[in-house]
Structures are given as structure tokens and as C-alpha cells.
Amino acid sequence: MTPEFAPASHAALPLWLVWSGDDIPAQAGTWPEASGFAAKAGQICLLPDAHGGLAGAIMGLGDCSQASRDRFHLARAHALPKGDWRLAALPGGLDPDQLALGWLLGQYRFTRYKGSPSQGPRLVCPDGVDADRLVAIAAAEFLTRDLINTPASDLGPDKLESAARALADDIGARVEVICGTALLEQNFPMIHVVGRAATAEPRLIDIRLGEDGPMLTIVGKGVCFDTGGLNLKPGTSMGLMKKDMGGAATALGLLKMLAGTGAADGLRLRVLIPAVENSVAGNAFRPGDVLTSRNGLSVEVNNTDAEGRLVLADALTYAAEENPDLMISLATLTGAARVALGPDVPPFYCDDDRTATALQQAGAQVGDPIWRMPFWDPYEPMIEPAIADLDNAPSGGMAGSITAALFLRRFAEGAGQYAHFDIYGWQPAAAPGRPKGGVGQGARAILAALPQILG
Known part of the structure; x- marks a missing residue:
């Protein structure tokens, strides 16, 4: 599915957006009042012409004092009849870029297994908005959503590699993949041990784009399905584990976004994805095992369901060996992050x-919220067990997202700057511009912040 705007046309019907309590456009006459239109969020009043045809529409935005409850107001307008529409006027307090992006994101449908893409209403891009840039951003988000929504039966480590190669071909990037026992031969022991019990071999996908400029390296967790390993998850917790590669999906979406908007120009980009399936078999790694990581630190495995940080550790070490100016990890890592922030x-x-500061401010500006949490040094002893350098799953359950981040930081030494995102990658209930299912988080914030960070 490709997001799109309608071409500019005098035939496009006018759409007015109004807050509750605002004056109704004079062109509408008395029809909205007679129809019971109250400008509730998403409420649409179709306006007839003198011949019984369609002359335009008004859509309510709800109470302007509650505007922050919606990120993408215009995504609700997909309930309009099929045809081309244009915004007749922009209401106060709304960013035209955010409105237009909301329209594009509202077009998304996952139709791989049911239904087919259908032509709904189309919007003429508002004046002053860079349509090509927003289409590129939305297309990248669609890629992320499609990857997360695809079940592991059709997106194991091998198929995730295929998706990465297809994107690389599309944007002119280079790809190298280290797979199976070659991981051991080239010193990626923890990626191998986590994925060795699965049918599809574990692998490290390495994508590069650009030759000059500051170096940005993005590491995305690619656990294509997580049973929990021998610490087997209960069925209720395993149901969404096709999304445990949400970090990898977001990393690929961000790469597509950077390339499609031109933000990749003047950068050396690298994306690393440790792609595995955490399965149960006779050769699965066990609770109590002690692993030696790529950087030489020993790790005691106290829970095989804390596997994401293990595969990320080897990938981060490898990435840091090149001393990138900025290194970012993206991972669906902890339930603790969801308890804390939803x-x-x-x-x-x-x-x-x-x-x-640049990241958090950019996230607020572009409707991609993120929240800074601390690398809290006094918690370092929590990840230091008695018999190894590090513990992959500290007991007690306290500060689970922080201790996971502290664990990863041990493998990021060498990067100029390091940021870790503990994302969810899933929309549990439909919202404007975000249907239930896979969703990207953090990519647009990173895109918007990069000029300030690396400029």
C-alpha cells in the first residue's frame, strides 16, 4: 500500500474543520444545525448542493481544550465519501503538516491475508506543505507496520533478511549478512546461542548507505518470534510475540525515511539487525548458562526470556568498534517500560x-512522543551477579527498563553518543491514524532531531 495525496484540482470538494463551539461556515447555511451537527471529534456533516448533489462537508474536531488527546485529527476524515477533497480553511491551533500526515497515516490497511486495498476519499495536500516529504515518511511507517503485522510463519529471520535486502536495493544501500555457524567463527556468540534452536538460522544483517559525513548507526532488535525459550511464556503473553522484531522493523522504517526524505544525504548510515527466533529445542540455551559476549564480558542467563538484550549486546559491540558519532538501539525490550509509561x-x-533534549522536543513537535529515563548508575550492581560480569535478568523485578538499558550501555562503549529506545511497537486499540496492530515509535522523532544532533 502506498500513501498518496490527490492531485490539485478545482473539482475537489471543500472540507471545513471546526472546533466545538466555533461558528459554522456561512456557506453551510442552516443545514448543519438542522442535521444535529455538534462538531464532536470526527462527526461529519455532508452539505448538499441545490440539485441534491454533494457540495462539501464539515468535520468536527471536538473541544479545542482537549486537542492534545488526538495526534492526527484529519485521519478521522477517511469516513468521507469517495472523491477528492481539499481543506477550505485551516482552523487555529493545528499544524498543517501534522494534519496532512494524519491524513496519510489514516490510509493504512494491512491486507496481506484479508481484504484488498480500496480507493477511499483523497485529499489535496494543503498549501505550504511538502507533500513528497510527508509521503516518504508515511511510506516508511507503512513498511514498519507491515513488518510487525506479518506473523512469524511468513517473517522469520530469513524473510526479515529478504525484506532488508529489498529495502537496500530500493535505496541503493549495501548489505552483508553473517549467518549460522559463521556467527561463531566471526565472534558473535550471543546472537548464535539465542537463535540456534530455531529452524531458520540466526543471522546478523548489516546495511550501509553513504560514504561521507557523520556516522549514524541504528541497531534494531530482530527477534522474529519469542517463545521465551526454556523459560516458556504463558500463552497469553506469547500471543503478540510476532512483534518482538518491532525494533528491527522500526530501524528499517527509519532507514527508508532517512533515504526517502533526503535526510540521509551527507551521512554515513549503518543499520544492524540481529535476526533470530527464540525457540525451544534440545540445543536451546538454558537458565544458568554463562555466555561470553563479543566484547569479552561474561553474562549469566537467569531467564531465557530476556534474550533481546543478549543479541543486541553483540550487535552493539560490533557497531561501537567503528566509533559512530551517534548510535541508537531500538527494541521491544521490557514489560517494565509499558507498566511505567503505557x-x-x-x-x-x-x-x-x-x-x-533534541530528541524529546522533536518528538513533541512531530507527534511521536518519547520520554527520557535515566541511566541510573546506582542500579549498576543489580546487573552484576556473583559468578559472571553481568546478569541478563536481575531478580526482584524493580526498574526493569532501566536495568536493561544499563546492560546495553556496557556494550556501547566507543560510540560518540548512545541512545536506547524501549518501544512497544503495537497499537492495542484503534486510534486516528493508528489502527490496531503494529506501529512505529521513535523514528519520526529521531528524523526530526538529527539536524540538531549531527548538524
Whole structure:
């Protein structure tokens, strides 16, 4: 599915957006009042012409004092009849870019297994909005959503590699993949041990784009399905584990976004995806095992269901060996992050105040909320067990997202700056512009912040 705007046309019907309590456009006459139109959020009043045809429409935005409850107001307008529409006027307090992006995101449908893409209403891009940029951003988000929504039966580590190669071909990037026992031969022991019990071999996908400029490396967790390993998840917790590669999906979406908007120009981009399936078999890794990571630190496995940080650790070490200017990890890592901030607001961790401020402010500006959490040094002893350097699953359950971030930071030494995002990657209930299912988080915030961070 490709997001799109309608071509500019005098035949496009006018659409007025009004807040509750605002004056109704004079062109509408008395029809909205007679129809019971109250400008509730998403309420649409179709306006007839003198011959019984369609002359335009008014859509309610709800109470303007509650505007922050919706990120993408115009996504609700997909309930309009089929045809081309244009905004007759922009109401106060709304960003035209956000309105237009909301329209594009509202077009998304996952139809791989049911239904087919259908032509609904189309919107002429508002004046002053960079249509090509927004289409590129929305197309990248669609890629992320499609990948997360695809079940592991059709998106194991091998198929995730295929998706990465297809994107690389599309944007002119280079790909190298280290697979199976080659991971051991080239010193990626923890990626191998987590994925060795699965039918599809574990692998490290390495994508590069650009030759000059500051280096940005993005590491995305690619656990294509997570049974929990021998610490087997209960069925209720396993139901959404096709989304445990949401970090990888977001990393690929961000790469597509950077390339499609031109933001990749003048950067050296690298995306690393450790792609595995955490399965149960006779050769699965066990609770109590002690692993030696790529950087030489030993890790005691106290829960095989804390596997994401293990595969990320080897990938982060490898990435840091090139001393990138900025390294970012994206991972559906902890339930603790959801308990703290819910599904909408992923925490991120960064020791550099300037970078962290740029990220959080950019997220607020573009409707991609993120929230800074601390790399809290006094918790370091919690990830240091008695018999190894590190513990992959500290007991007690306290500060689970922070301790996971501290674990990852041990493998990020060498990067100029490091930021970790603990995302959810899933929309549990439909909202404007965000149907239930896979969703990208953090990518648009990163895109908007990069000029300030690396400029």
C-alpha cells in the first residue's frame, strides 16, 4: 500500500474543520444545525448542493481544550465519501503538516491475508506543505507496520533478511549478512546461542548507505518470534510475540525515511539487525548458562526470556568498534517500560543532555512522543551477579527498563553518543491514524532531531 495525496484540482470538494463551539461556515447555511451537527471529534456533516448533489462537508474536531488527546485529527476524515477533497480553511491551533500526515497515516490497511486495498476519499495536500516529504515518511511507517503485522510463519529471520535486502536495493544501500555457524567463527556468540534452536538460522544483517559525513548507526532488535525459550511464556503473553522484531522493523522504517526524505544525504548510515527466533529445542540455551559476549564480558542467563538484550549486546559491540558519532538501539525490550509509561510513550535513555533534549522536543513537535529515563548508575550492581560480569535478568523485578538499558550501555562503549529506545511497537486499540496492530515509535522523532544532533 502506498500513501498518496490527490492531485490539485478545482473539482475537489471543500472540507471545513471546526472546533466545538466555533461558528459554522456561512456557506453551510442552516443545514448543519438542522442535521444535529455538534462538531464532536470526527462527526461529519455532508452539505448538499441545490440539485441534491454533494457540495462539501464539515468535520468536527471536538473541544479545542482537549486537542492534545488526538495526534492526527484529519485521519478521522477517511469516513468521507469517495472523491477528492481539499481543506477550505485551516482552523487555529493545528499544524498543517501534522494534519496532512494524519491524513496519510489514516490510509493504512494491512491486507496481506484479508481484504484488498480500496480507493477511499483523497485529499489535496494543503498549501505550504511538502507533500513528497510527508509521503516518504508515511511510506516508511507503512513498511514498519507491515513488518510487525506479518506473523512469524511468513517473517522469520530469513524473510526479515529478504525484506532488508529489498529495502537496500530500493535505496541503493549495501548489505552483508553473517549467518549460522559463521556467527561463531566471526565472534558473535550471543546472537548464535539465542537463535540456534530455531529452524531458520540466526543471522546478523548489516546495511550501509553513504560514504561521507557523520556516522549514524541504528541497531534494531530482530527477534522474529519469542517463545521465551526454556523459560516458556504463558500463552497469553506469547500471543503478540510476532512483534518482538518491532525494533528491527522500526530501524528499517527509519532507514527508508532517512533515504526517502533526503535526510540521509551527507551521512554515513549503518543499520544492524540481529535476526533470530527464540525457540525451544534440545540445543536451546538454558537458565544458568554463562555466555561470553563479543566484547569479552561474561553474562549469566537467569531467564531465557530476556534474550533481546543478549543479541543486541553483540550487535552493539560490533557497531561501537567503528566509533559512530551517534548510535541508537531500538527494541521491544521490557514489560517494565509499558507498566511505567503505557503503550503510547516509549522511554529512551541517553547520557548526553543536548542529544536527549533534541530528541524529546522533536518528538513533541512531530507527534511521536518519547520520554527520557535515566541511566541510573546506582542500579549498576543489580546487573552484576556473583559468578559472571553481568546478569541478563536481575531478580526482584524493580526498574526493569532501566536495568536493561544499563546492560546495553556496557556494550556501547566507543560510540560518540548512545541512545536506547524501549518501544512497544503495537497499537492495542484503534486510534486516528493508528489502527490496531503494529506501529512505529521513535523514528519520526529521531528524523526530526538529527539536524540538531549531527548538524
